[in-house]
Amino acid sequence: MDPTFHRAGSVAVIGRPNVGKSTLVNALVGAKVSITSKRPQTTRHRLLGIATFPQGQIALVDTPGLHREQGKSTASAMHRWMNRAARGALEGVDAAILVVEAGRWDEEDALAFDALKQAKVPVVLAVNQVDKLRDKTALLPYLAKAAQGRDFASVHPISALKRSGLDALVADLLKLLPEAPPMYGEDEITDKSERFLAGEMVREQLMRQLGAELPYAATVEIERFVEEGELLRIGAVIWVERDSQKAIVIGKGGARLREVGTQARSHMESLFGRKVFLETWVRVREGWSDDEAALRTLGYHD
Structure with missing residues (x-):
C-alpha cells in the first residue's frame, strides 16, 4: 500500500x-x-x-x-x-x-x-x-x-x-478501502448523539450489575437532556416488564439504582468532558421487548 x-x-x-x-x-x-x-x-x-x-x-x-x-x-x-x-x-x-x-x-x-x-x-x-x-x-x-x-x-x-x-x-x-479523503473530522468518533450515548451508558451498568438477574428485560429512554453551560442535566427512565424486575433494579433502599447512576454518570463525564447531573427512574411497561410498536417508541428503528 x-x-x-x-x-x-x-x-x-x-x-x-x-x-x-x-x-x-x-x-x-x-x-x-x-x-x-x-x-x-x-x-x-x-x-x-x-x-x-x-x-x-x-x-x-x-x-x-x-x-x-x-x-x-x-x-x-x-x-x-x-x-x-x-x-x-x-x-x-x-x-x-x-x-x-x-x-x-x-x-x-x-x-x-x-x-x-x-x-x-x-x-x-x-x-x-x-x-x-x-x-x-x-x-x-x-x-x-x-x-x-x-x-x-x-x-x-x-x-x-x-x-x-x-x-x-x-x-x-x-x-481494502478506496483511495478517498476522510469522511469525518479528526475529532469525530461516532455518528451517535450524546443523548443516545447517555442512554447506552445507563444500560451498560444495568447489564454489568444485573446481567444474571435481569438479562434483557430492561431498556433505557432519555427523557431529559439539557445543557446548562458546562453542566448536563440528564433524566433517564429505565423500562422493565414486571414489578418484580423494578424491585431488582431499585435494590434494597434504592442502593442498586444509586450505584447504576453513579457509575453511568462517571462514564458520561469522562466521555463528554463536563459535569453531569443524572436522575434515574424505573417504570414498568409489560411486554415491551416483544412488541414491535413499543420497540419503535423506545428508539429501536430499522
Missing part, C-alpha cells in the same frame, strides 16, 4: 454474540463509543465508530451479535430486530471483519460467515481473545482450520482488550 495515498471507507464488524466486537471497535477508535459487558447481546443498535489514522479513516459499523432464530413464535421482537440490524449493517460497506473467539467455531460463527458471503464484500477474520487461549500451540492449527475453504482477505490473531495485533489488522483493512 502506497503510504502517500489516503484511504477511507466503511467496515462492518460482524460475529456471534459476546465475541468482543464492541471491545474491538472501542480499541480501534481509541475511545469508548460502544458499551460492553460479559453478557451476550449487550449491543442492540448499529453504531458507527470512527477510527482515524495518518494513512486513512475507517468507519466501523458495530452491530448486535448474529444469532440463530428458532422461528417467529419463539424469537422475541427484540431478537428479530437485532438480527435485522446486524444484517442491515452489511449494506453498502467496503469490507467486513468477522470476529470469532480463539479456539471456537460454532453454528452461530458459521451463520455470521454465511451472511458475509451473501454480502459479497472482502472479509478479514479477527480471531479474538488469543491471550485467553490456554494451549498456545493450538492456535496455528485453529487458524488453518478456520480459514480452510473460506475466502478471507487476511487472518489476524488479536486481543481487542489488550490491544495486541491491531496494527497489522488496521494495515490490512486500509488496503
Whole structure:
C-alpha cells in the first residue's frame, strides 16, 4: 500500500454474540463509543465508530451479535430486530471483519460467515481473545482450520482488550478501502448523539450489575437532556416488564439504582468532558421487548 495515498471507507464488524466486537471497535477508535459487558447481546443498535489514522479513516459499523432464530413464535421482537440490524449493517460497506473467539467455531460463527458471503464484500477474520487461549500451540492449527475453504482477505490473531495485533489488522483493512479523503473530522468518533450515548451508558451498568438477574428485560429512554453551560442535566427512565424486575433494579433502599447512576454518570463525564447531573427512574411497561410498536417508541428503528 502506497503510504502517500489516503484511504477511507466503511467496515462492518460482524460475529456471534459476546465475541468482543464492541471491545474491538472501542480499541480501534481509541475511545469508548460502544458499551460492553460479559453478557451476550449487550449491543442492540448499529453504531458507527470512527477510527482515524495518518494513512486513512475507517468507519466501523458495530452491530448486535448474529444469532440463530428458532422461528417467529419463539424469537422475541427484540431478537428479530437485532438480527435485522446486524444484517442491515452489511449494506453498502467496503469490507467486513468477522470476529470469532480463539479456539471456537460454532453454528452461530458459521451463520455470521454465511451472511458475509451473501454480502459479497472482502472479509478479514479477527480471531479474538488469543491471550485467553490456554494451549498456545493450538492456535496455528485453529487458524488453518478456520480459514480452510473460506475466502478471507487476511487472518489476524488479536486481543481487542489488550490491544495486541491491531496494527497489522488496521494495515490490512486500509488496503481494502478506496483511495478517498476522510469522511469525518479528526475529532469525530461516532455518528451517535450524546443523548443516545447517555442512554447506552445507563444500560451498560444495568447489564454489568444485573446481567444474571435481569438479562434483557430492561431498556433505557432519555427523557431529559439539557445543557446548562458546562453542566448536563440528564433524566433517564429505565423500562422493565414486571414489578418484580423494578424491585431488582431499585435494590434494597434504592442502593442498586444509586450505584447504576453513579457509575453511568462517571462514564458520561469522562466521555463528554463536563459535569453531569443524572436522575434515574424505573417504570414498568409489560411486554415491551416483544412488541414491535413499543420497540419503535423506545428508539429501536430499522
